[in-house]
Amino acid sequence: MKLLEKAKKVIVVELDPRMVLELQRRVQGTPYANNLQIIHGDFMRVELPYFDLCVANIPYNISSPLTFKLLAHRPAFRAAVIMYQHEFAMRLVAKPGEPLYSRLAVNTQLLARVSHLLKVGKNNFRPPPKVDSSVVRIEPRHPPPPVNFLEWDGLVRLCFSRKNKTLGAIFKQPNTLQALESNYRTYQALAAGAAGAGPSGATASIATLGGAGDDDAMDADGGEEEDGVEGEEDAMAVDGAAGGAGGKAAGGRRRGGARVSQEFKDLVVKVLTDNGLDTNRSSKMSQEEFLALLALFNAAGIHFA
Numbered sequence: 001m002k003l004l005e006k007a008k009k010v011i012v013v014e015l016d017p018r019m020v021l022e023l024q025r026r027v028q029g030t031p032y033a034n035n036l037q038i039i040h041g042d043f044m045r046v047e048l049p050y051f052d053l054c055v056a057n058i059p060y061n062i063s064s065p066l067t068f069k070l071l072a073h074r075p076a077f078r079a080a081v082i083m084y085q086h087e088f089a090m091r092l093v094a095k096p097g098e099p100l101y102s103r104l105a106v107n108t109q110l111l112a113r114v115s116h117l118l119k120v121g122k123n124n125f126r127p128p129p130k131v132d133s134s135v136v137r138i139e140p141r142h143p144p145p146p147v148n149f150l151e152w153d154g155l156v157r158l159c160f161s162r163k164n165k166t167l168g169a170i171f172k173q174p175n176t177l178q179a180l181e182s183n184y185r186t187y188q189a190l191a192a193g194a195a196g197a198g199p200s201g202a203t204a205s206i207a208t209l210g211g212a213g214d215d216d217a218m219d220a221d222g223g224e225e226e227d228g229v230e231g232e233e234d235a236m237a238v239d240g241a242a243g244g245a246g247g248k249a250a251g252g253r254r255r256g257g258a259r260v261s262q263e264f265k266d267l268v269v270k271v272l273t274d275n276g277l278d279t280n281r282s283s284k285m286s287q288e289e290f291l292a293l294l295a296l297f298n299a300a301g302i303h304f305a
């Protein structure tokens with residue numbers, strides 16, 4: 001009601017028909033009835049209308065895809081104030097070098113400024129849930145960074161598959177080199193066929209970044225985080241295939257014993273060492289450093305999607 005008093009128009013997305021009815025009952029006959037639009041459906045499936053502010057106490061089991069759906073929405077909203085499970089919130093706002101810094105943090109902070117506003121202990125609710133909550137403010141960056149999100153996500157997934165290893169070590173792994181060389185050859189072949197063309201699907205949606213990955217799985221009801229570090233086989237798409245579906249091949253299972261050329265190994269090492277990046281660790285790299293790393297690799301013809 002407070003929101004309805006202040007805002008010209010409030011749009012609600014709600015899945016539960018009982019909640020929809022209750023909401024309708026509460027505004028019926030009030031001056032606010034005309035200010036409220038209720039979209040009855042699954043947030044992840046509905047088409048969102050224009051909005052400039054978002055305020056939400058969300059179902060925690062869709063925290064990551066919901067956040068990236070919001071961040072992919074155009075035109076971009078001004079700000080969102082969202083309550084998350086406390087642990088998830090702390091991972092969203094973690095900075096390079098902090099223990100909770102992860103793919104989730106770097107992807108979110110690529111697209112938005114995020115700040116932790118307040119912790120809401122479980123005892124503020126009746127009955128108390130199992131988990132504490134936190135309210136986070138999200139402000140999308142204007143303009144959004146000029147980056148191919150498929151490429152970006154391929155690189156970041158790979159780097160965070162072993163976030164405490166050096167880049168030198170990550171990029172020495174045979175499976176990684178095989179997948180990268182395959183992409184490299186595909187790009188070369190395509191470039192030979194049509195100057196400047198990359199594989200199709202090179203422009204990815206931001207929503208790609210919300211896909212389940214090595215570090216953004218959370219228990220719906222707030223149990224322990226799954227700390228599963230996924231194998232590097234899910235790290236990138238190969239052969240120019242768009243999206244994560246192609247990623248399995250990077251593990252080499254389908255590829256068997258394909259060899260990596262010395263020339264390609266040398267090229268990868270050169271990109272890292274010439275730029276003093278081989279000793280960097282993902283756990284301490286900012287999103288600016290990941291952007292620079294991606295630009296250096298791409299300039300050398302090395303692609304992650």
Ligand SMILES: C[S@+](CC[C@H](N)C(=O)[O-])C[C@H]1O[C@@H](n2cnc3c(N)ncnc32)[C@H](O)[C@@H]1O
Nearest residue numbers: 013014015016019041042043057058059060061
């Ligand atoms: C205000 S409650 C908060 C729940 C709490 N944060 C948790 O995760 O247990 C979340 C509301 O979102 C609704 N909801 C759940 N899943 C939804 C979805 N996919 N799309 C839209 N609304 C949904 C629920 O019916 C409920 O009214």
